Amino acid sequence: MKSVFSLVILALLALVTAETHTWYYTANWVDGVNPDGVFERRMIGFNGSWPLPTLRVKKGDRVNFYLTNGFDDRNTSLHFHGMFQRGTNQMDGPEMVTQCPIPPGETMLYNFTVDEQVGSYWYHSHTSGQYGDGMRGVFIIEEPSKDDYPYDYDEEVVLTLNEHYHEESDKLMPKFLSRFNPTGAELIPQNILFNETRNVTWKVEPNKTYLLRIINTGRFLSQYVWMEDHDMTIVEVDGVYVERNTTNLIYITVAQRYTVLVTTKNSTDKNYAFMHRLDPDMLDTQPDDLQLNGTNTIMYNEELGEAESYDLTQDEIDAYFDDYYLVPLNKEKLYDDADYTVTIQVQMDNLGDGINYAFFNNITYTKPRVPTLLTVLSAGDEATNELVYGTNTNTFVLQKDDVVDIVLNNLDTGKHPFHLHGHVFQLIERHEPIDDDEDPVAFNASDHAEWPEYPMMRDTVFLQPQSYMVLRFKADNPGVWLFHCHIEWHLDQGLAIQLVEDPMGIQNNATQQITDNHKEICEKVGVPWKGNAAGNDVNLLDLSGENVQHKRLPTGFTAKGIVALVFSCVAGVVGLAAIAFYGMHDIENVEERVARDLAIDLEDEDDSAEIVRQTSSTEGSSTHKH
Incomplete structure (x- = not known):
């Protein structure tokens, strides 16, 4: 009885001490930004400033985030990455999944409570290309007090990793999703960033323990992180406390977060390199001017200057820590056997327009005409029928509290970091990578x-090339949750599925109902807020007019064949252009040039030509007379 009473008191205290954080931000372009010190461009910031602010709340706090679309030519949205959004699914952020996109000049309120999560998170636009252009920031949920943190430390530091393109996404995307890029080669960045810049100095004090939150807010590349002569003790990943595990090298994919403890040395007689390195295996090509490594300084003594680069051998790089072996601090056991298994094959292929797309089970995700959550809320009893969500959204309906396995078989030769909205999952198996010259290996349940x-x-874990992995989670959070590759190029190619979890539970929860503000946003942007995937709210099983993927190529066409076809066509066009140019061009002294090439004496040739002309004339005259 005493323990129950204590819990009640603690709950009441939490309610009393909880705060409401209200932020007003306008997303807009910020001119004259130079993150890598090499090239000046504009980036997407908040209220005329970039980088975006680091937001901090405590467990149990309320968030009221007013986002105004300050653009004049594009929609926007916002996703708090890793937030469960329990009971507030429409605040999750991916447009046409849980919300209508926010049109220019309009404001959407994202309001939710962080009542069960702590740790390192981030927020970003979930509209194509925007977080790669700068619309990204850190979101930290702290324990109610520092004493509640399971590990001791003296000071906290936040570190973000990223890659940087000199061109904006509006120019990059047409180059990527193009028939002239038939293999789907991801575009190569110009630089990698460390806290949104390069060559950073981290001033430290000796004999001190730092809690370092490392967050990869990039759109493409995984990175390796290490420190010269310093170890990192992992204590949290993606908001999940883990048992201590010490390493000297971390591999962190886009969207992942690692929180580590770093204890500094007693002496100040040396400064040390803090290194990060992009994963070159993810690049189709490596430009000569692309620096794989970034060198920063752990500064003990300013008089000693910046540290020199501290490189690792390839064998050392290959020995990075495998997060598969981390154990949750709460010792959460393997869930019971799955009630439902979603088996999906990852594949890249070309469709009839010649563009390379990404597929789960031969379907490339194509946005519906009505956000899927709003279809759930307006579909009545048909909400349990996967058909109402469209044939090209790759939607799976899950029953309340089912244990669900997601089995991913990778037919692609690349790595893929997969992220599940609204949940963390258990990684119960991940097969080693398979070389390009071997056949892919699929999961065998027996x-x-x-x-x-x-x-x-x-909530984010990587899949190895031509390999497989098995994820397991509990369907205990009613909502529409996107599961997708967090490489933004691949999401734009269609590498996503939707999980509609307990649709009747969504309908029956008062906090899940669409807000008036959300309805207004939909109306202003011209998107229906009820009906099936085709926007039909009369006959929910009639999908006439739904968005669908392009038609398939004729049988026999392959990516290699398309490459050959495209470049043959290009070569042909260039050849014809050359013929046309030189054929119409007036070339000086052409007779002399040809004669020189054929080793002909023009003077002798002129005499011969005159004889021929005279002979021809004589013969012609005789014939005429006869």
Whole structure:
């Protein structure tokens, strides 16, 4: 009885001490930004400033975030990455999944409570290209007091990793999704960033323990992180506390977060390199001017200057820490056997327009005409029928509290970091990578590795090339949750599915109902807020007019064939252009040039030519007379 009473008192205290954080931000372009010190361009900021602010709340706090679209030519949206949004699914952010996009000049209120999560998170636009152009920031949820944190530390530091393009996404995307890029090669960035810049100095004090929050807010590349002669002790991943695990090298994909403890040295007689390196295996080509490594300084003594680069051998790089072996601090056991299994194959291929797309089970995600959550809320009893969500949204309906396995078989030769909205999942198996010259390996339910007793848990995990992995989670959070590759190029190619979790539970929850503000946003942007994927609210099973993927190429066409066809056409066009140019061009001294090439004496040739002309004339005259 005493323990129950104590819990009640603690709950009441939490309500009393909880704060409401209200922010007003306008998303707009900020001119004259030079993140890498090499090239000046504009970036997307808030209220005329970039980088975006780091937002901090405490567990149990309320968030009121007013986002105004300050653009005059594009829509926008906002996603708080890793937030469960329990009971507030429409605040999750991906446009046409849980919300209508915000049109220019309009304001949407994102309001939710962070009542069960702590740790390192971030926020970003979920509208194509925008977070790569700068619309991204850090979101930290602290324990109610520092004493509640499970590990001791003296000071906290936030570190973001990113890559940087000199061109804006409006110019990059047409180059990427193009029939002239038939292999789907991702565009190569010009630089990698460390806290949104380069060559950073981190001033430290000796014999001190720092809590370092490392967040990869990039759109494409995984990065390696290491420190010269310093270890990192991992204590949290993606908002999940884990048992201590010490390493000297971390591999962090886009969207992942690692929180580590770093204890500094007693002496100040040396400064040390703090290194990060992009994963070159993810690049189709490596431009000569692309620097793979970034060198920063752990500054003990300013008089000693910046540290020199501290490189690792390839063998050392290959020995990075594998997050599969992390154990949750709460010792969450492997969930019961799955009630439902979603098996999906990852593949890249070309459609009839010649563009390379990404597919789950031969379907490339194509946005519906009505946000899927709003279809759930307006579909009545048909909400349990996957058909109402469209044939090209790759939607799976999940029953309340089911244990769900997602089995991913990768037919692609690249790595993919997959993120699940609204949940953390258990990584129960991940097969090693398979070389390009071998056949892909798929999961075999009757012959697989032994699964761990306490699986690692997080919301973003990477899939190895031509390999497979198995994820497990509980469907205990009613909502529409996107599951997708967090490489933004691949999401734009269509590498996503939708999980509609307990649709009747969504309908019956008062806090899930569409807000008046949300309805107004939909009306202003011209998107219906009820009906099926085709916008039909009369006959929900009639999908006439829905958005669908392009038609398939004729049988026999392959990516290599398309490459050959495209470049043959290009070569042909260039050849014809050359013929036309030189054929119409007046070339000086052409007779002399040809004669020189053929080793002909023009003087002798002139005499011969005159004889021929005279002979021809004589013969012609005789014939005429006869």
